[in-house]
Amino acid sequence: MTATPSTSTTAGAGRRIGIVAAVVAVLAVLVGAVAGPEHRRLGPQTTGDPALAERVRAAAGGHDGYRSLAVAEVTPTTVTTAGLGPADAGAPFEIGSVTKTFTAALFADAVTRGEVRPDDPLERALPELAGTPAGAVTLASLAQHRSGLPALGATAAARSPATTVNLNPYSSTTTAQLLDDARTAAVDPQQPPTYSNVGVALLGTALVRAAGAAGYPQLVAERITGPLGMTSTTFAAGDAQIPDTAVPGHRDNGRPAPRWAGEGYLPAGSSTFSTVDDLARWARAQLTGAAPGTGALTPTAQDDPGTSIGWIWVTSGATGADGARHPYVWHNGGTAGFSSMLALDRDGGRAVVVLGDTTAGVEPVARTLLFGTPPSDGGAGPLAWAPVAVAALFSLLALRRALREGALLPIADGLLTAVFGLVLLWNRGPWSSVGGWVWGLVLAPAAAALAVAVVRGRTLPLCRPGHAVTAWAGLGFSVLLVAVAVWAG
Template sequence: MTATTSAPAGVGRRIGTVAAVAAVLAVLVGVVAGPEHRRLGPQTTGDPALAERIRAAAGGHGGYRSLAVAEVTPTTVTTSGLGPADIGAPFEIGSVTKTFTAALFADAVTRGEVRPDDPLERALPELTGTPAGAVTLASLAQHRSGLPALGATAAARALATTVNLNPYASTTTAQLLDDARAAAVDPQQPPTYSNFGVALLGTAVVRAAGADGYPQLVADRITGPLGMTSTSFAATGAQVPDTAVPGHRDNGRPAPRWAGEGYLPAGSSTFSTVDDLARWAAAQLTGAAPGTGALVPTAQDDPGTSIGWIWVTSGATGADGARYPYVWHNGGTAGFSSMLALDREGGRAVVVLGDTTAGVEPVARTLLFGTPPSDDGADLLAWAPAAIAALFSLLALRRALREGALLPIADGLLTAVFGLVLLWNRGPWASVGGWVWGLALAPAAAALAVAVLRGRGLPLHPAGRTVTAWAGPGVSALLVAVVVWAG
């Protein structure tokens, strides 16, 4: 049993006063410097009427910071933006890039460069005799190849996405092909969204066209002819546009940039503007884009959902309760979310770009069809770190007041630090601001103040526990290191 001590009344009052002051200061720190409440900023640019509709479409959903939107018809484009981001600057568009790859594939079929039933090894002879080499280009475009979601190199770095690093940095095109040579193919695998498969599809189309890389083929056949002058690719960090909008993590802090060559056709690191993507959407509606055959469904997924060459066709419920079909693809990176949705029957399209990870799909559906706005706040699971942090802070205060040695008090404080860092990184910041972090910090700050006041009169470790007393603080320090690294 750990010894406990009690302080004389006068000392106890002084400890209580200092602890209370520390707690109040902690709350103030949370309010002033805590995690940012992720919500749409008050700034408005572009068309005022569209801006008003965007804000209404965002509903009560927290998590957005800035939104850049284009409403498109075959002959008109209306743009508007909310929040501090420059509406004309490039955003990371993530897997919306796959619509370029879809178009290049369909266009290559039209040109006679490839056939849908070609095995992958026909364009990429390095894969001859391998399971991956035998899958068809069509199966890659339909996410039905049996390949995994990621190649081995990117999969090994998948943890990087949870620690705010770049999962695609180490995969060059050569490494992508090495991963494909070693990849297993599961013929019984249900349709599985595969960045690996789409990256290989894009690589095959580039090779069949004789192009000097994916960015060059996109420039030759898509962005150049359509005048999409602000769309670019970052195979390395040095190729990120200087004017690119910064992305934001869940706690409002800047997100890392993704860059990598091998997964460019899947959307690892593509930058584009709402104006460029509006041109792309309009070209889908008018047929001016290459490879519009990719929009046509070729396979059924879930009931009510089908897939063409990468493009997905689903239904949305309008304000009148009717179901409306639309063709779409979304995207997401470490600090961005994107959506391109086409109402082909109505001759309309919407592009929505956001500078946080909060999904923008509901905004697109509301703008297109009047689908009721989402009123969801943060995921309830996001409140779990708040509960953990508050509990650990309270326990730290209890131990600081009651323990009779320094190491158990240090253990409690380190555990509180673990909870506070976890809350900082993964808290409910789509719903609330830093004051919640300040409230969780308050007991820990009070505990630290109490520990300082009591510490001079306490032994380092409880009697008889010279070695084992270090175990608790050691484990807690390790947890702190892990959660800081994963931040």
């Protein structure tokens, strides 16, 4: 006769499994709270002008999503700065596409110097593009994002998934590669205005060639940063050129972000470092007319009823505390771990610069400082909670499998799927609103499932008879999902 476990023995084993699972689940929540993703909040530290710092805190709303901010308020005769949070407010930040305002000024200045004309085809400055669709687009269309070129060249586009996972899509594009990509780039004359980094990069490259300069950094130094005394603005064509004192950027989960460096897209802002003091000088020079190429600020094309564009600079409106609509000229920027904004109220003779060391957009802060626009609460929107729902579902399904499945491979498959969800949540969760305890709550069922699998695994077969192929295939797919999630992190 075959011995059958008694009801009391089965119940005792079930209780032991339940106790182990519960203990592990509680520990998982604690681990998440202590070591999980960071809830990004504006730090309490303050430097510079206390009154401005107080206004910045109010403008930042609930302070969620930010960590450190460096801010300047500028008039033609004064500059007031403040720093909030742990970062050194006087150190270089990555400024991203605010760099495009340098390219805009160089373009307008080159037109004044007679080096180029707005209606010049790109191939006039870059003859290696002669006979190609890209070579026929005008410099003006590049400066207005109306060239018909795509957002990125082929080399950067092949790495474009890196943008969504906070990696650097620009590192492999040299200036020579940028031109190679341009030779084969499609141009769609019917394309609506499309923000094109490759277009601005080609514009900047054409201006360098027309000026006979050694490179984009040298041209900016000769015509902009040198004359204006912007001694802390630098460009990183490679990792070795990243300033040692640069502020570290931060990802959505609060962890350090990778640096961006690369040569080909320098005119578009792939890797520019500057300080709030330098950008305040730049903003002040726009207000006073001391900057080269201030004609770039003047709109030359209409995007929609409320927005127009000059040479790269955008003009739009913001509703102020007085209820009136105020026009302002601006450009923002963002990299893997930074956000930036330079905004000019030309009618009021005022400007603001806001630099942040996270990816949370600083545009609302700038508008509030300029016009009293109601501050944003900084909270995460509904879509930000989607990774929580996905990860929680996978984690609960893993626990269900661990308790009910009669073979190890399906249980392992469920655990790996839960790992995928947890990694996804770690990298893309709503950490501007909540802390790691949410990650710990989602981890708890998966951790309990692992504990159950360990306890039950001694008595379970590898797979059910006749299900080996599907079991191994499912496991392999889950391994692939985890690999993708880890790479994306």
